[in-house]
Amino acid sequence: MNKINKGLFGLTGKAKESLIQKAIEKRSARDAQAEADTARRAPSGARVPVSDDLCRFDKLPGYKDLMVQRLAADQLNISNPFFRLHEGTASATSVIDGRECINFSSYNYLELSGHPRVSQAAKDAIDQYGTSVSASRPVSGERPVQQELEQALAALHGTEDAVVFVSGHATNVTSIGYLFGPRDLVLHDALIHNSVLQGIQLSGAFRLSFPHNDWQALERMLEQRRHEFERVLIVVEGIYSMDGDHPDLPKFIELKRRHRAFLMVDEAHSIGVMGERGHGIAEHYGVAGGAVDIWMGTLSKTMAGCGGYIAGEQALIDHLKFSAPGFLYSVGMPAPMAAASLEAIRVMQEEPQRVRQLCERSRYFLARAREQGLDTGLSRGYSVVPVLCGSSIKAVRLSNLLLEKGINVQPIVYPAVEEKLARLRFFISCAHTEAQIDATVAAIADALKQL
Ligand SMILES: Cc1ncc(COP(=O)(O)O)c(C=O)c1O
Numbered sequence: 001m002n003k004i005n006k007g008l009f010g011l012t013g014k015a016k017e018s019l020i021q022k023a024i025e026k027r028s029a030r031d032a033q034a035e036a037d038t039a040r041r042a043p044s045g046a047r048v049p050v051s052d053d054l055c056r057f058d059k060l061p062g063y064k065d066l067m068v069q070r071l072a073a074d075q076l077n078i079s080n081p082f083f084r085l086h087e088g089t090a091s092a093t094s095v096i097d098g099r100e101c102i103n104f105s106s107y108n109y110l111e112l113s114g115h116p117r118v119s120q121a122a123k124d125a126i127d128q129y130g131t132s133v134s135a136s137r138p139v140s141g142e143r144p145v146q147q148e149l150e151q152a153l154a155a156l157h158g159t160e161d162a163v164v165f166v167s168g169h170a171t172n173v174t175s176i177g178y179l180f181g182p183r184d185l186v187l188h189d190a191l192i193h194n195s196v197l198q199g200i201q202l203s204g205a206f207r208l209s210f211p212h213n214d215w216q217a218l219e220r221m222l223e224q225r226r227h228e229f230e231r232v233l234i235v236v237e238g239i240y241s242m243d244g245d246h247p248d249l250p251k252f253i254e255l256k257r258r259h260r261a262f263l264m265v266d267e268a269h270s271i272g273v274m275g276e277r278g279h280g281i282a283e284h285y286g287v288a289g290g291a292v293d294i295w296m297g298t299l300s301k302t303m304a305g306c307g308g309y310i311a312g313e314q315a316l317i318d319h320l321k322f323s324a325p326g327f328l329y330s331v332g333m334p335a336p337m338a339a340a341s342l343e344a345i346r347v348m349q350e351e352p353q354r355v356r357q358l359c360e361r362s363r364y365f366l367a368r369a370r371e372q373g374l375d376t377g378l379s380r381g382y383s384v385v386p387v388l389c390g391s392s393i394k395a396v397r398l399s400n401l402l403l404e405k406g407i408n409v410q411p412i413v414y415p416a417v418e419e420k421l422a423r424l425r426f427f428i429s430c431a432h433t434e435a436q437i438d439a440t441v442a443a444i445a446d447a448l449k450q451l
Pocket of ligand 1: 167168169170172193195237241266268269298299300301306307308
C-alpha cells in the first residue's frame, strides 16, 4: 500500500487519471480472461504452486486494482459517490448530509415506500407476527400475509400461482439454477442482469447471449443450436435496468413457441411501471400472463419491500416451493415485508394515476434531456433514463458535482457497464415535479461544461 502511495506522489492530474483508467482496463481484461478460463477445464494432474499469497484476501485478484483506483481517486480529490448516507425515506427527494436533495437514486417508482398505508401495514404485521418468521416456510409454517401476497402477485401477472423469496437476486439464482441443467441451453439478452448469469452458471447449462433486444439474432441461434439440447430457456427483462428500454415481447413469445423453448421475463423494473395499471410488459403489449412461462419480479422496487418472486403455472410454483434450495433452505419472507408489498400492490391498484404520472414524468425527463443534447442512450422514457458520460471517472465527477448542486444521482461505472458506456442513471419517481426535472437537466448541462 505504501509503495503504491509513494508512486502516485508527484504525478500530474492527467497521469493519475490515466492510472485509474489503466486499472479499469486491467480489471476488464482480467474479467474477460476469467470468463474464458471458466470455459476451459483445469488440466488434469496439473500442480498449483501453493504460496502464502493464496491464503490472503488482500492478495485476491482485483483487490490491489481496487486499492490503486481508490488511492488515485483520493489524489485527484474525487470523493466516493457510493454508500452515501440517506437520513430518511428516499423518494423524489432525500436528506443527505443534513441537506434535502432532489433524488434520482431510488427505485421507489410509485412513491410507495414511505406511504402511510404501506408503513402502517408493516407496523401492524410486526405487532401480530414479530419481525422474523425465523425459519423456512416448510419448517416454520406459513403466515397468511405471505400467501395473500403470492395470490396478489399471481393476479397481477394473470398466472395460476406465485412464490416469494427473500432476495430478488437469489430468486433468479436459485430458480434458474434449480430448474435447468447441463443438457440444457440458456439464451439471454446481452444486457441481462447479473443474477440471471449467476443462476445459469449454477445450473451448469450451456449459455449463449444474443445482441441486445435482437430477436432476429436469437432466431438464428435457435435455428442453429436448438437441436443440440433438451430444454431451452430464453431470458429477457421487461425494462432493462441500465438502459431503460424494453424487448418486443410478442416476437420473443412467437419464437419460444416455434422453437419449443421456455421464456422467462425479469420484471424487476417494469412491474408497476409498464401498462395502464402497472401490470407490466404483458399489459403493455396486451399479452396474456400464460404466454410467458416464467415471470420474475422483485419486491424491492415499486413494491416497497424486499425480496423477489416467480409467477407462473401451478406445476412451476409447486416445484420451486418444494425443491428450489433458495426457498426450501432459506428463511421465509418476514411478515412486515410481505404486508408492506401487499399494501403497495393495493395502493397501486386503487390509484392507477401514479403509474400514469410516472410515465408522464419519465417522458418529460427524456424529452428535456434530449433537448439539451444529452446522450440518453436507448432509453424509451420508462422510469430509467441514463446519461452516458464516456468514462467511469467522468461519471463519478459528474455525480459529485451534481450533489454539490443538490441533486443525488448515482454513477454507473465499470464493471456494471462497459467502461466507455459509464453513465449517470436517473430513476424517475411519479412524485418528481416538472420543476425538479427542469432544474436537474439544466444542472447536468451546466456541470458537463465545468468538467
Ligand atoms: C433486472 C434485475 N433483476 C434482479 C434484481 C435483483 O433484485 P434485488 O435487488 O431485489 O435483489 C435486480 C436488482 O436491481 C434487477 O435490476
